[in-house]
Amino acid sequence: MQVSLSGALSGFLSRNKILSQTRFMLALAAATAAVFTLTAKQIEAQGCILARSPEQSGLPLEQGGTLQTGHYQVTIGERHQFSYQHYVGDVYQEYRAQDKTQVENRINIVTANLTYQWTPRISFEVDAPFLFASRKSQNSPIKYAASGLGDTIIGANIWIKNPGNAPRGNLSGGLGVLMPTGNDDVTNTTDSNTTGTGPAVQVTAPVDYSIQPGNGGWGLVMQWMGYQRVGKTLVFYTDGDYIATQGGTNGVQRGATLSTTTPLNNYVAISDQYLLEGGIAFPVPIAHVKGLNATIGPRDEGVPAYNLFPNSNAGFRRPGFAVTAGPGMQYSRGANLLTAGIYKAVHRDRTGSYPDSVYHTHGDAAFAQYVWLASLTHRF
Secondary structure (H helix, E strand, O other): OOOOOOOOOOOOOOHHHHHHHHHHHHHHHHHHHHHHHHHOOOOOOOOOOOOOOOOOOOOOOOOOOOOOOOOEEEEEEEEEEEEEEEEEEOEEOHHHHHOOOOEEEEEEEEEEEEEEEOOOOEEEEEEEEEEEEEEEEOOOOOEEEEEEEOOEEEEEEEEOOOHHHOOOEEEEEEEEEEEOOOOOOOEEEEEOOOOOOOOOOEEEEEOOHHHOOOOOOOEEEEEEEEEEEEOOOEEEEEEEEEEEEOOOEEEEEOOOOOOOOOHHHOEEEOOOEEEEEEEEEEEOOEOOEOOEEEEEEEEEEEEOOOOOOOOOOOOEOOOEEEEEEEEEEEEEEOOEEEEEEEEEEEEEEEOOOHHHHHHOOOOOEEEEEEEEEEEEEEEO
16 A cells, blocks of 8 residues: 655646645545544543554655555554553643652554555555553552564455556555454563562452453454645645454453442453544655655544444443644665654543443543654565
């Protein structure tokens, strides 16, 4: 799902044509946002909230173009975030920092993606994430950790138009299956006696679901990517995905004992998740450096309070969403593509879950200030 500007940067568009294309892109963005709002009204991501949607491997804006028929590409990507700022709704809980009771999540996700271009329009891919994460409360010496293979995605994508006949704009859609290959029940044994005196009290329990490698259920992956060239150098792009899960709970008990007052929160929910992003890309004119492009735009990612499919929404989850924005870069040379981006949070919201609505409560969640992304793609 990658494109090239070569062959599309010749000549200038007339002013009327530029305005027409710009209106088209604005209308497309508005329609996409409207549809997405209807299907995912309450969502959340980052830190205490799961943010595990697959990342696009980038737009090779100079060399390479779309992947050729019969060829493969391998992408290794890295996502890093440090979450510590707590929100209830969109209100920052500053007292948590003052009282030193913030929960701190450090999450690194390394993803390996293999794509095979079967025909000019159809490709197949396998996406396997590996999680390395830790979690601790600021006022406690106890630190929890988890690592391992996450949930694997196998999918297929199709361009609406033949890429060879669509140099100025195209749109692709894809379907896939998320398989529960990740462990959703990683346990840690810790010393719960934090007084510094007396014997150790060993406790073995599952770590918080936000740092578990797996979600514990199957899912339907729906994804898209589109681009439209405007003028000589500008490209508008959008991509994203929605993972609709089987719902229910994964059977992992959250506490040592079952609660009789809030039974809907006794087990971890299998929840949907999504990612939506867009922006503009343009070449960076540096002497003797070809294939360098910059990108800038927003991202919106999260976990819905209610799953898309009409199944059970029982179980504990921290729903909400985070909107981030920032710059990125893409450097293509030969068969290789390097991408990187830094996205700063501009809006965070921990929405209410289904159990929250039943028990008339509203939990909080820790969010990150920044999301760091990088990837390296090689074609062969």
